[in-house]
Structure formats: C-alpha cells, structure tokens
Amino acid sequence: MSIYKCPKGHESTELDFCSECGTKILGVPELPFVQKTIDSTVTPTKSTEICPDCSTVHESNSGNFCEICGYNFVTGAHGEVPIAKRTQEEEMGTMRQTNTNSSGSGLIDSQLLVIGWDVVVYIDPSLRHPESPEPPINQPPITFHLDQVINLIGRNSEVRAIHPEIALDFDDAVSHRHALLTLETDNTLTLRDIGSANGTQLKAVELKPMVDIKLQDGDEFTLGHWTRIAVKAVRKLG
Template identity: 40%
Template sequence: MDTYVCPKGHASTEPDYCSECGARIVTPAADATPSVASAAPAVCPACGAPCEAGGVAFCEVCGCDFASAPAPGAGAAVAAPQVSAWMVTLSVDPALRGAGSPEAPAGIAPLTVQLKEPVSLIGRQSDARAIFPEIPVKHDDAVSHRHALLQLFGNGTLLLRDIGAANGTRLNGREIEPLVDHPLKDGDEIALGHWSRISVKAIY
C-alpha cells in the first residue's frame, strides 16, 4: 500500500488528506508550483485557525488553499438591510426659487407622509377633477395636478417617476427624464414646482 507524508510528517494511507491528523497533503505535482510560503497568512482566511510558519500552503485544520483564498477582509459582501418603511416630508424651500418664480410663502409647516400604498401620487389637489394625491402640494401652482409617482414594492424598493409634469422634476439637483423609473435611497431630495422639496427617509 502506498504511503504519503503529510505536512506534519505523518505517514498517511490517503493521498489527499492525512489519515492520522487530517492535514491536506501536497502532491509532488503541487510541490512543483511556485512556493506560497511567503504569502502564508498568520491565520486561515477561511476558518480563522492559526497557521504554522514554514511554508505550509494549506490550512491544517480546514484544508483551505492559501494561494486561492481571498485576502483578509475580502469575504462575501454583507447584504444591506431591507427597508421596512419609507417616509417623505414635503416642505417649502425658498432656496429652490428660480428666476421668474414668486416669493415662497412663509409659515407653511412641513408635511410628513408614511408611504403605504403601492403607488402614491405627488401633485396638486383638484376637487373638480377628483384628483386627491397621497402627497398633496397645495401651495405651489407650478406643480402639476398629476406630477409624479412614488412606487413602493414589497421588497422595500422605492421608485420615482415623473409622469410628464409640465415643469419637470429634479432628483438630487438633476432633472430626471419623464416616464423613467429612478430608484430612491435614504436621504434623496426631490424638487418640483417653484420651491417645493420632498425629502426621502428610509426606515430599517
């Protein structure tokens, strides 16, 4: 029966892992490859076991190949926590006033809305047209009755869509294309009309 020598010097009856201690056995073909001794980590990146000095190319506990193991800290990315709810706050921001716009009204309290519907309309309310937006912009006549939509999905994703508003919609200072969905994230700012601002808040 053939015998093989493991990195700890044991005689093994198995060619890949030591039958006595379980350490991975480097075959002569593998020995012919460039040594990774200088790159051997202090601890195994896979299982965290301390590694012995002296040119061991594999973890003696789990058999991790140090040559192909990811660098420390380069493990799989941790998934971002899922958003449990979204809040939006509508406010008057005089700093958004452009040339030709009237003065922003004073004393308008911010309106905070928790999004609950799959689709929430942003716009000016119209009793005559039976338009009652979930996010009503009452003090800015440059906002369309049907200005934009916020689309909420079961996985916590929130999208913004301008639905052809006459004066457009800006996301974080940039004009967005109409009828194109734009993913939102915590802290985003939506500007519309003369001086209306909608701040987006994610709750985890």
C-alpha cells in the same frame, strides 16, 4: 393666490384646467427656467381614454404613456417603462457605503430592515426663481407616510377628481398629476415623473418622463417653484 382666465369666462384658481368647469386653459406660460423633456409630438385635446392594460383614465394631452403601467398610447406597446441607467447615483451609493463602513456603523445598518418609507416636504426659498411667487412663510415640513403601493404627487382638483396621496396644493407650479412614488415588492422606492408640465429634478438633473428611478434613503428631489422632497427609510432590527 393667482387667478387665471378660463376660455368660458370663469376665474380659475388652477392654471391648467378651470377650477369651475374643468375646461383646459390655453396659452398659459410655462416656467422659463425649467428644461422641458415632454414629447412634443403629443397634440393637446380635451378628451380622455381608458388604458387597455390597467383601466386608468388617461388624459390625451398628458403624454404618450399611461402614468400607472407605462402603456404607450401611440405605438400600442405594453409596459414601456425603461429603467434608467444611473451612473451618478450608483457612484453616490458607493460613496455612502464607503462612508458608512469607515464610520464603524456598517454592521448596525446591515442588521436593520427597511419596512416602509416616509416622505418629508420642505419649502426651500433658495429654489425660487425671480419670476416665481414668494414661498409660503413659516410653513413647517410636512411628513407623509407611504401607505399605498402607488403614491401620486400633485395637487388636488375637485373638478377633475384628482386627490394625490402627497398633495402639494401650496405650489401652483406642481402639476395635478406630477409624479409617482412606488413601493416595490422588495421594499425599495422608485420615483417616476409622469409628464409633468415643469419637470422633476433629482441631484439637479431633470428626470425623463415615464422612467423609473430607484431612490436611496436620504435622497432629495425638487419640483414646482420651491418645493424640496426628502425620502427616509423606516427600519427595524432584522
């Protein structure tokens, strides 16, 4: 386990905030192989503020937007969560539908209703960069069933009272508050990077922070040093 030096002299097991006192650890190098898309105009501070729209506690150094409702703390605009245009994903969806119909299983699929979603977390050593630590050995896939409407992906922090629904404590390149998986009212699933330090990639494309991306059954996205996550629809006969 990596140990980081806190400005107050503590030895921290967390690389962004001290695991002993919660003080921000300044000057921690970011992963060199990840493209950054976080707004550079945000000035890091130790303060927090309450979102006026949904009352979520927001850390001032975590970005311009509320990670839950999209409120813009800089402009005061409400619900600024633009939906990305995903031409590549739409093409992939068309290809899936074409393949399904040609295989003769389209009729069966059309009769199955999505009633929930599972998330399967894998360690993928092929994602490791030479400067990353070695991945855990012989760790089996971990399956999470999404029971909440909003599901935080990240790492636990007792000091900061962060307890993600999808906890990835084995990968220290994952932010404590990294991304959200949201169950929509029509039982579709969306993914949103919430200004993570090292980003989230879907189909090898870096996601823009605070933009909702609709996921399809079987989609996979990657984050951290070597973490791959697959989403699987839970279906029943309609």
